[in-house]
Amino acid sequence: MSSSEAMTTDWQSVIEEIAEEIKPLLDEGKVADYIPELGNVDKANFGMSISLIDGREFYCGQALKSFSIQSISKVFSLTKAFSFLKDDLWKRVGKEPSGNPFNSLIQLEHENGKPRNPFINAGAIVVADCVVSHTQDSLNEIIGYIRGLADNKNIQIDHAMFRSEKAFGHRNAALAHFMKSYGNIESDVDEVLDFYFGHCSLSMSCQDISRAFLFLANHGVHPRTNKRYLTASQAKRLNALLLTCGTYDAAGDFAFRVGMPGKSGVGGGIAAIIPGLLSVCVWSPGLDKHGNSLAGVKALELLTTKTGISIF
Amino acid sequence: MSSSEAMTTDWQSVIEEIAEEIKPLLDEGKVADYIPELGNVDKANFGMSISLIDGREFYCGQALKSFSIQSISKVFSLTKAFSFLKDDLWKRVGKEPSGNPFNSLIQLEHENGKPRNPFINAGAIVVADCVVSHTQDSLNEIIGYIRGLADNKNIQIDHAMFRSEKAFGHRNAALAHFMKSYGNIESDVDEVLDFYFGHCSLSMSCQDISRAFLFLANHGVHPRTNKRYLTASQAKRLNALLLTCGTYDAAGDFAFRVGMPGKSGVGGGIAAIIPGLLSVCVWSPGLDKHGNSLAGVKALELLTTKTGISIF
Amino acid sequence: MSSSEAMTTDWQSVIEEIAEEIKPLLDEGKVADYIPELGNVDKANFGMSISLIDGREFYCGQALKSFSIQSISKVFSLTKAFSFLKDDLWKRVGKEPSGNPFNSLIQLEHENGKPRNPFINAGAIVVADCVVSHTQDSLNEIIGYIRGLADNKNIQIDHAMFRSEKAFGHRNAALAHFMKSYGNIESDVDEVLDFYFGHCSLSMSCQDISRAFLFLANHGVHPRTNKRYLTASQAKRLNALLLTCGTYDAAGDFAFRVGMPGKSGVGGGIAAIIPGLLSVCVWSPGLDKHGNSLAGVKALELLTTKTGISIF
Amino acid sequence: MSSSEAMTTDWQSVIEEIAEEIKPLLDEGKVADYIPELGNVDKANFGMSISLIDGREFYCGQALKSFSIQSISKVFSLTKAFSFLKDDLWKRVGKEPSGNPFNSLIQLEHENGKPRNPFINAGAIVVADCVVSHTQDSLNEIIGYIRGLADNKNIQIDHAMFRSEKAFGHRNAALAHFMKSYGNIESDVDEVLDFYFGHCSLSMSCQDISRAFLFLANHGVHPRTNKRYLTASQAKRLNALLLTCGTYDAAGDFAFRVGMPGKSGVGGGIAAIIPGLLSVCVWSPGLDKHGNSLAGVKALELLTTKTGISIF
Known part of the structure; x- marks a missing residue:
């Protein structure tokens, strides 16, 4: 066109x-x-x-x-992390399609804790860790960032959603602990998950x-x-x-x-x-x-x- | 631009x-x-x-x-197969990135003999089978087809290459027999491999x-x-x-x-x-x-x- | 007791x-x-x-x-191969439970063409190759060997079974070609499969x-x-x-x-x-x-x- | 003999x-x-x-x-769990060799959170959950149980070991959260891990x-x-x-x-x-x-x- x-x-x-x-x-x-x-x-x-x-x-x-x-939130946190880490980001997360369901631990195990790409859950958790480790009050900051992108100051977290995500988030907790065991999560696991579930909500x-x-x-x-x-x-x-x-x-x-x-x-x-x-x-x-x-x-x-x- | x-x-x-x-x-x-x-x-x-x-x-x-x-040949045989089978082609081969090396049998086993996409070897062998099963004298015909695309009548098979490919092609033979065991190869395995190795050469x-x-x-x-x-x-x-x-x-x-x-x-x-x-x-x-x-x-x-x- | x-x-x-x-x-x-x-x-x-x-x-x-x-035949060919190769046999086939169905190619790929053990199909095909590569007229010889073990000269191959095994044996052919691609089959694939299907029948x-x-x-x-x-x-x-x-x-x-x-x-x-x-x-x-x-x-x-x- | x-x-x-x-x-x-x-x-x-x-x-x-x-501790907790759950235990953990390293998540994912056997880490964590969910003060109780088996009242936890196991236990935490996501952990993950690391120490x-x-x-x-x-x-x-x-x-x-x-x-x-x-x-x-x-x-x-x- x-x-x-x-x-x-x-x-x-x-x-x-x-x-x-x-x-x-x-x-x-x-x-x-x-x-x-x-x-x-x-x-x-x-x-x-x-x-x-x-x-x-x-x-x-x-x-x-x-x-x-x-998961649309993953684009926002990735944009933020990419803007300040630049190509160093790709040392911690890959750029290849996964060929497996989005929350698979299998590929992660085969590749020693480096997620295939930033859009599978494991990759987005690493990106979340990058943001958390480089910003103060990271959840509020990303909310402000997204409000700016959307030009809308009224965007809010759905807190009931947030609580449920945390309560049922055992698989994402597993991913985070698993990557921590490979040294690919720097911050505290619970803090990273809070940020992750927060901006998803x-x-x-x-x-x-x-x-x-x-x-x-x-x-x-x-x-x-x-x-x-x-x-x-x-x-x-x-x-x-x-x-x-x-x-x-x-x-x-x-x-x-x-x-x-x-x-x-x-x-x-x-x-x-x-x-x-x-x-x-x-x-x-x-x-x-x-x-x-x-x-x-x-x-x-x-x-x-x-x-x-x-x-x- | x-x-x-x-x-x-x-x-x-x-x-x-x-x-x-x-x-x-x-x-x-x-x-x-x-x-x-x-x-x-x-x-x-x-x-x-x-x-x-x-x-x-x-x-x-x-x-x-x-x-x-x-493997550039795979685009030519796929074009031919796609033009006559249309979207029926995708019943036999997928459209997703593989997430694994190009000659892997693992994904094939997990997905019951249907290759991930037409560019991994397994997928290209299925495409080769489609061409072989739908044309007479399929190898000469694809050569003519490619000569037409390139507008060059002098394009030839390298016969030493062709013989070597067949002699060392145990892994592709394994892929073909494996998919045959799932019913995803119609023609004779040796005939399909001849076409496949031929147009690769x-x-x-x-x-x-x-x-x-x-x-x-x-x-x-x-x-x-x-x-x-x-x-x-x-x-x-x-x-x-x-x-x-x-x-x-x-x-x-x-x-x-x-x-x-x-x-x-x-x-x-x-x-x-x-x-x-x-x-x-x-x-x-x-x-x-x-x-x-x-x-x-x-x-x-x-x-x-x-x-x-x-x-x- | x-x-x-x-x-x-x-x-x-x-x-x-x-x-x-x-x-x-x-x-x-x-x-x-x-x-x-x-x-x-x-x-x-x-x-x-x-x-x-x-x-x-x-x-x-x-x-x-x-x-x-x-597959009970696998014990007989293994006994024969073990008796003449002794512990050299274990360079070509492992001794561990497979944890996967008996005809899986997945484990074989992860372990570079060395089957987990001699009782999964891949392992039995390697054992068959050992016997074929070390004996003349190997199928008749193993039949004689088994007749001796059972003290019964009337034990016979069921030839209809044998032909069917070969005609439908694409998956075992895939296994054999796959291991051949790793150099773990010495004899001709068809000859090994003939022995393998023969003594199974x-x-x-x-x-x-x-x-x-x-x-x-x-x-x-x-x-x-x-x-x-x-x-x-x-x-x-x-x-x-x-x-x-x-x-x-x-x-x-x-x-x-x-x-x-x-x-x-x-x-x-x-x-x-x-x-x-x-x-x-x-x-x-x-x-x-x-x-x-x-x-x-x-x-x-x-x-x-x-x-x-x-x-x- | x-x-x-x-x-x-x-x-x-x-x-x-x-x-x-x-x-x-x-x-x-x-x-x-x-x-x-x-x-x-x-x-x-x-x-x-x-x-x-x-x-x-x-x-x-x-x-x-x-x-x-x-991991020798796994035999003691398994004995305890087997003695009171009897064959119901095998609904939650398998009896087959794993064919994979002892702390693999891969098999667990393929088998929907049911570990292969009680001696891989995942299986032992399920067994730990069985014990924790059926006993009060479960860690002290298992220590008493093991003292009884060994006929030695002086057996003790090495507390420095215990703390280190917990501090570096991200992979076991991943396993526990992962199985919790499949519903195969009943008690609180941290409580189960405390018991698990405790009796290992x-x-x-x-x-x-x-x-x-x-x-x-x-x-x-x-x-x-x-x-x-x-x-x-x-x-x-x-x-x-x-x-x-x-x-x-x-x-x-x-x-x-x-x-x-x-x-x-x-x-x-x-x-x-x-x-x-x-x-x-x-x-x-x-x-x-x-x-x-x-x-x-x-x-x-x-x-x-x-x-x-x-x-x-």
Whole structure:
């Protein structure tokens, strides 16, 4: 899609068509239920928000309603850690697709406590440790950072979610202790997990998230604030990571069907970008077997089909 | 990079600069030596060829010298199989990065004989079986097909290479028998392996290969011949597969550093494309620990850095 | 059990009681059906034969009816290979329980082509290669060897079984090619597989097998013929291997419940021994989920419970 | 070995010969050093103690010196848990050799949080949870239990060891949290780990340990006190488990070379038994690559060679 085509696309009509077409799918997915706070969300929800780097915005459905961002938070903490550790970060976490479910300890054991990539849980816990070890009051600071990215001071932690994540987080605790045994966690395990579960428990809307991802579509500079978050090269590289690793062990299929760098969360949100053009966030709580929003993936596939946008 | 920038880039100077800059790396890699025919190639070789979809071509170094294409052949047989089986192909082979070395049987066992993707050896053997089971005289036919793609009637099999591949191909024979035990090989194992080793043993130059990949940069239609090889949607999807799975278990790092869909071979060649713009092939026989050309990856990284081209 | 107790046990009554008690189990197992020749056997069959080293013999049921010995053959080829290679054998095959199903390639890949033990298929194929590489006309020779052990010249290969094993043996072919790629198969793969499938396809009765195992209960010397097959130390060690590895990935449970060194086959036979006392063979074609005869394991458990014999 | 032979064996001479013969090996092993308290022990130590069920005892070297029992403790907690949970225990922990290093999470993940056997760390942590969940003041109670078995009221925890185990126990914490995530840990993780590390940190001498294991050689009844700890059937079965799983991933080799059910600890102790005859404990801190006492394994192998005792 050329820039001139992007100017003339009727984005509002496109997303409304999509919202109509995915309706039959809303009932098919399965809402995450490993903690009650996630399980209580209504599967009928669907929202979609597009932010163009030229400043225009389009949304439909429940795009202004907050939901649990879950793993989408990993992009924010990674951006922060990448911006201050630069390429030293990759000494502690890899850049390869995992080929295994997102919370697997197997690969971690084969590779001596260095997680495959920053988007599997183990990798995100290492990134969390990087942030915790380099900042004071790290949880409040990341919340401020995310509010800045989304240009919304009202973004809050869902504290019931936070408590449940901690109470049921034995597998993530196992990952953290396991990496600690290899020396790949510097701070105290409980402190790292608090940060990790904390920023996973933020509630944001589709609009918040599409706005917050816009810097990745604009070479690292947020067009709403002109603030630089990453260098152009770093932004390009983070996009590459999102494409190869951002959607759990379905990243290949997501690239095949959708063709956009993106990140999903078990709360049902998916954020994605087209470099040089736009960021988008879609939300629908019913998940497919890989843990990605079932209607959300379809909505993004329709977006690329209808408009011809794709990185490939 | 916009189209107008592509017009004004001095491609010849860029690739000559690159050829100069990678010189110190030529000695660092390790030439594949599992068969003598590969081990005898001089590490000092370096060639690079760029084919733009507007018809212009640029090359430097040993870009016209033939070398063993090895796994680059997998893209040609996959294109053929995808064009006639369409999405039925994915019932027999997956679309996900493997997370394991390219000839691993482990993942295959965990997933009941369905290979992760068409670029690991097991997947390419399934693709070979698809071609063998659907064509007469399949090896000669694929040679004709590749000659057509490269627009060069002189492309030949290196028969000494072919014999060696078969004589030392116990691991690929193991993969084929193993998948046969799961019912995922239809034709006779020896016939499939003959096709597989045969088209891996083709000799082509950088120029042949960059020309042959140009249809992937042009929505499935070869701009030199106007022949359609894949639909636009299929071409886009094959590019996505190349990005996530094309460079063995270093696909994440390749996307991170280079940011182009590409396919490497242990003969030292790497082909890559920028959709809508160009295809490129680089050759240097010294390999890194993942089996990709060490200087070749660097040359492609420099190409993207110097010109700003990237899909991200 | 002391020697004097063994003298006074009424073995005939014991095995007849057992034959009665296991009747309800005969219908529960599942006959192996990966080849038609195995699938056609009637589940109602049950036989049991005990050979004491003092020369007495007891049997009941179908103990004189021939069945396919399958993996029980691995003990015979191992005995032969161990007797001439001595401890050099363990350079090529390990002595540890596998912890994985008997035909797994996974462990083999992790351990560079050296099988865990001689009773998983990969290990038995290496043992077969040892025999093939050290004998002329190896299949006929091993048949003669087994006839000698069982003191029965009429033991024959079931040729329909043999042909089926070869026709459906893709997984074993995969194992052999895979180990060949690591250099752990010396002879031609097809020749090794012919030997392997050949001696697996022998038909023997419970009585043949209990007689053939008697040397393991008697420090390596067959009490019927006074022929030494192994040294006392080797016999002791082969018994240890049978205990830890002889019943696929159920060896722990078999030791726990039965407490005898033993070897099972998917034809439904199980041979076991009590050092210094006896060998026993039980046959019932219905298998449990581990591939061991369901009623057979129970019969041996009852034998130890009723008589108090156990190595523990 | 018959009972009459056991009566006439000059056990004292045998163990003194062994102590002499293993001297050259004392320097070859590697003392465990993951915590300082273990690393500080002198490799020159060697002790051996034999307890016969007829009441006689023999010892040599440092057999009365206390050392850290480490994993040998797992036999005591397992005996306790087995005695009150009976076969319900096996719903939570398996009975098969692991085929993997003793602290692996891989197998645990493949088998949904149910450890392979009670002697790998994960299995022992489940057993610890069983004890903790069924007793008050569980650590003091198990200490009393072990004092009773060894008939020695002075057995104590080494508190510096205990603190170090907890401080460096991240991998065991990972195992416990991981199994908790599968619902296979009932009590609080920290409480279970306290018990686990606590009884691992007991100091005992060879004599203490050989006495404490005597009930396993005597059908579950301790001959010194006539107290029954397990039924005859349970004792037999625990011996089978020791044989197939008691010496980490070298159980096959230990059975092959030594032929006795036994349990080793990284403190350098190994306890073993011959049913109906004796228990033995050997201690030497230098370990082989599997974590078993290098000179200790050799000493037990010599014991069986010199006296002819073996279960096979």
